[in-house]
Amino acid sequence: xxxxxxxxxxxxxxxxxxxxxxxxxxxxxxxxxxxxxxxxxxxxxxxxxxxxxxxxxxxxxxxxxxxxxxxxxxxxxxxxxxxxxxxxxxxxxxxxxxxxxxxxxxxxxxxxxx
Amino acid sequence: xxxxxxxxxxxxxxxxxxxxxxxxxxxxxxxxxxxxxxxxxxxxxxxxxxxxxxxxxxxxxxxxxxxxxxxxxxxxxxxxxxxxxxxxxxxxxxxxxxxxxxxxxxxxxxxxxxxxxxxxxxxxxxxxxxxxxxxxxxxxxxxxxxxxxxxxxxxxxxxxxxxxxxxxxxxxxxxxxxxxxxxxxxxxxxxxxxxxxxxxxxxxxxxxxxxxxxxxxxxxxxxxxxxxxxxxxxxxxxxxxxxxxxxxxxxxxxxxxxxxxxxxxxxxxxxxxxxxxxxxxxxxxxxxxxxxxxxxxxxxxxxxxxxxxxxxxxxxxxxxxxxxxxxxxxxxxxxxxxxxxxxxxxxxxxxxxxxxxxxxxxxxxxxxxxxxxxxxxxxxxxxxxxxxxxxxxxxxxxxxxxxxxxxxxxxxxxxxxxxxxxxxxxxxxxxxxxxxxxxxxxxxxxxxxxxxxxxxxxxxxxxxxxxxxxxxxxxxxxxxxxxxxxxxxxxxxxxxxxxxxxxxxxxxxxxxxxxxxxxxxxxxxxxxxxxxxxxxxxxxxxxxxxxxxxxxxxxxxxxxxxxxxxxxxxxxxxxxxxxxxxxxxxxxxxxxxxxxxxxxxxxxxxxxxxxxx
Numbered sequence: 001x002x003x004x005x006x007x008x009x010x011x012x013x014x015x016x017x018x019x020x021x022x023x024x025x026x027x028x029x030x031x032x033x034x035x036x037x038x039x040x041x042x043x044x045x046x047x048x049x050x051x052x053x054x055x056x057x058x059x060x061x062x063x064x065x066x067x068x069x070x071x072x073x074x075x076x077x078x079x080x081x082x083x084x085x086x087x088x089x090x091x092x093x094x095x096x097x098x099x100x101x102x103x104x105x106x107x108x109x110x111x112x113x114x
Numbered sequence: 115x116x117x118x119x120x121x122x123x124x125x126x127x128x129x130x131x132x133x134x135x136x137x138x139x140x141x142x143x144x145x146x147x148x149x150x151x152x153x154x155x156x157x158x159x160x161x162x163x164x165x166x167x168x169x170x171x172x173x174x175x176x177x178x179x180x181x182x183x184x185x186x187x188x189x190x191x192x193x194x195x196x197x198x199x200x201x202x203x204x205x206x207x208x209x210x211x212x213x214x215x216x217x218x219x220x221x222x223x224x225x226x227x228x229x230x231x232x233x234x235x236x237x238x239x240x241x242x243x244x245x246x247x248x249x250x251x252x253x254x255x256x257x258x259x260x261x262x263x264x265x266x267x268x269x270x271x272x273x274x275x276x277x278x279x280x281x282x283x284x285x286x287x288x289x290x291x292x293x294x295x296x297x298x299x300x301x302x303x304x305x306x307x308x309x310x311x312x313x314x315x316x317x318x319x320x321x322x323x324x325x326x327x328x329x330x331x332x333x334x335x336x337x338x339x340x341x342x343x344x345x346x347x348x349x350x351x352x353x354x355x356x357x358x359x360x361x362x363x364x365x366x367x368x369x370x371x372x373x374x375x376x377x378x379x380x381x382x383x384x385x386x387x388x389x390x391x392x393x394x395x396x397x398x399x400x401x402x403x404x405x406x407x408x409x410x411x412x413x414x415x416x417x418x419x420x421x422x423x424x425x426x427x428x429x430x431x432x433x434x435x436x437x438x439x440x441x442x443x444x445x446x447x448x449x450x451x452x453x454x455x456x457x458x459x460x461x462x463x464x465x466x467x468x469x470x471x472x473x474x475x476x477x478x479x480x481x482x483x484x485x486x487x488x489x490x491x492x493x494x495x496x497x498x499x500x501x502x503x504x505x506x507x508x509x510x511x512x513x514x515x516x517x518x519x520x521x522x523x524x525x526x527x528x529x530x531x532x533x534x535x536x537x538x539x540x541x542x543x544x545x546x547x548x549x550x551x552x553x554x555x556x557x558x559x560x561x562x563x564x565x566x567x568x569x570x571x572x573x574x575x576x577x578x579x580x581x582x583x584x585x586x587x588x589x590x591x592x593x594x595x596x597x598x599x600x601x602x603x604x605x606x607x608x609x610x611x612x613x614x615x616x617x618x619x620x621x622x623x624x625x626x627x628x629x630x631x632x633x634x635x636x637x638x639x640x641x642x643x644x645x646x647x648x649x650x651x652x653x654x655x656x657x658x659x660x661x662x663x664x665x666x667x668x669x670x671x672x673x674x675x676x677x678x679x680x681x682x683x684x685x686x687x688x689x690x691x692x693x694x695x696x697x698x699x700x701x702x703x704x705x706x707x708x709x710x711x712x713x714x715x716x717x718x719x720x721x722x723x724x725x726x727x
Contacts, residue, residue: 124299126260136254137165140224142187145172147206149193152228156192156256190224192254195232204242222249228256230288257292258707264694265687266707268292273709274346274680275720277312278573285709286312289679290319292707293341296675301336303675307625308645309637310345312679317343317645324649339672340702342622346680348640349617350575353683353717354535355504356497358612360430361423362684364480366713367487418473424688426609427484434478441471492524497612499532503539504614505595506586510540512547520554526563527715529555534575534718541583548578566722573721584639591636592620607689619689622676626693626702674702681712 137144146165148156165173189210193199207223227235231253239248258266268288276282293316297303308317346353357366364370418437422430444467447460487493499515513536519529533551537543543551556564570576589595594615596608607623608615624633630644637644676690690704712720 129256140188144188147174147191150175188222192226195227195235197238200235200238225251226254228254264705268709270709286315290316294323300338303338303341305340306647308343310348310642312345313343314645338675340674342676344618344678351538352616354531354714355611357685358426359424359610359688363484365684437474503535512550520558526559527718531714537576539585542577542579545578569721588636607692610685610688616686616689672702675705678708681710682708
């Protein structure tokens with residue numbers, strides 16, 4: 001698996017490009033699962049960059065989970081929902097996320113609405 | 115019966131001699147510059163005061179900084195053969211040379227590599243052009259460190275990773291060498307059994323090393339009848355399961371290193387400064403001990419610790435309280451003491467009593483700390499889940515409990531441990547389930563963990579299912595799970611995991627019992643070839659055992675050395691000790707050696723990929 005090199009060198013902005021080349025390698029190596037996961041990660045990076053521009057909050061290097069968590073904390077429910085449908089987060093996990101985040105941020109009314 | 119128990123302390127003596135020889139080969143005062151990772155294990159061989167008697171007056175660590183000025187005649191660098199350490203040595207050496215240039219006392223530099231030289235390191239030094247500065251480069255073949263009288267470790271935490279992930283056989287070679295050392299001290303081991311690929315390879319290497327020695331084998335009467343080599347990959351379930359023995363739990367939560375454990379200090383505040391109750395041997399000058407942590411020595415020499423270390427944790431409480439009561443009772447004796455003679459006796463016993471009391475106090479505190487850890491968070495539910503997996507319930511689906519753990523972002527290792535356990539028990543996960551887990555993990559913990567997941571797949575801890583799981587048959591034939599096991603008064607080794615008997619130890623037990631021939635079916639299900647060999651003893655030594663050839667006759671008494679290639683857990687140690695105590699039923703006594711004492715988390719850590727993101 002020579003793809004590993006691509007990850008380890010993947011830093012900051014060049015990362016997306018390197019990840020893209022990794023997907024290419026995965027395709028060649030016929031490991032579909034990994035290819036899909038990598039593509040998802042690229043997508044996440046792009047969204048994070050966009051979010052950063054609109055909310056002035058650092059999102060890069062957060063996992064999807066943490067990204068959604070952050071969004072919920074700052075009350076961006078719509079964005080969170082969008083991410084959720086985009087990445088098909090299972091109901092169960094999203095539910096957990098919501099409860100924890102709302103509790104943390106003190107959005108008690110949201111919790112009541114559940 | 116062959117008589118006395120084999121004590122691995124002899125190995126310690128042998129390694130100590132090597133060290134002394136090396137030290138004395140350099141006349142005059144010396145300073146040792148330590149590789150940090152070596153200083154700990156070394157304290158098991160020789161303490162500071164011992165070194166001092168051999169003219170060692172200063173000790174430093176290998177760091178990026180300059181060496182403090184000193185007036186010693188020799189500077190010895192003790193290091194592992196790793197190129198990055200060579201780089202550091204190079205720097206320190208240069209700075210020191212510049213500094214010492216003006217002085218007229220000429221220093222000599224030595225480099226000792228533990229446990230062996232490496233061509234790569236020498237080349238690296240030559241690249242730095244400092245190779246010539248050393249007046250000697252030697253190797254110090256320190257391979258085995260004695261932990262207890264029946265337990266030795268090679269302190270190679272990365273052994274399993276090197277073997278199965280990087281396919282680097284250095285570890286095997288070192289294991290074979292260590293075994294040759296053991297044979298040098300205790301004599302040739304006539305019967306060798308093994309399971310797993312690594313075991314066969316080690317045996318081949320041993321045969322080769324023996325051939326290289328030619329006829330110059332030490333003529334020692336064999337004291338160990340059997341050698342049992344177990345490749346960690348044969349039994350991946352045990353390191354993943356939660357250990358429930360006292361020592362196992364301590365290791366799991368706080369990590370025992372070189373017999374010492376660092377615990378959060380505030381609990382011990384009242385007990386005063388001198389509560390290392392065992393004869394302490396760790397006395398390095400620059401011992402980095404923050405006031406927040408307390409370092410405690412755990413050793414079998416301490417009576418109380420020896421008694422409770424292998425108990426299931428639920429049995430520890432009652433035992434401790436009994437001991438506490440007996441301390442009280444002993445103290446109360448002074449009131450009943452009437453005559454002067456009785457009083458004198460009591461006073462004489464005071465220091466002992468004081469120590470006893472201290473050790474009870476220490477262990478009670480440790481037990482409290484453990485209790486706290488156990489009762490908080492997900493420990494108990496996770497344990498229950500584990501037990502269900504081990505019994506083979508619902509292992510083929512996506513497990514909702516694991517999902518919940520992920521959603522709550524529990525520590526990654528906990529989640530991975532359960533997942534790998536499910537995978538091991540199920541003989542691989544269904545591709546759909548595996549995909550689901552992978553996505554969940556990466557989404558929650560971040561994409562960079564994909565490398566760790568890939569690693570786990572390569573070492574076959576987390577992989578897609580290919581064939582039907584063999585675990586149910588293995589479990590049935592070897593009775594891996596026992597339903598009604600008594601934790602207070604164990605009657606089966608399964609008590610170490612509250613109902614699950616370590617697979618590796620069951621194999622050892624069966625070898626002593628009906629012999630491996632009775633369970634060939636199971637052995638075929640486990641990965642790697644099975645090994646049964648005999649080593650011909652030199653004719654002069656053969657009289658004791660009539661024919662070295664009979665395989666199954668080795669059941670009665672004697673001593674067996676069990677070597678875990680790739681690490682073993684405290685629970686396995688406890689299980690084997692438990693078997694030893696049943697020696698009167700005809701089983702052999704067990705002595706244990708391993709590459710490193712591991713726990714589930716350490717095991718996974720050694721396999722994961724650390725990226726600073």
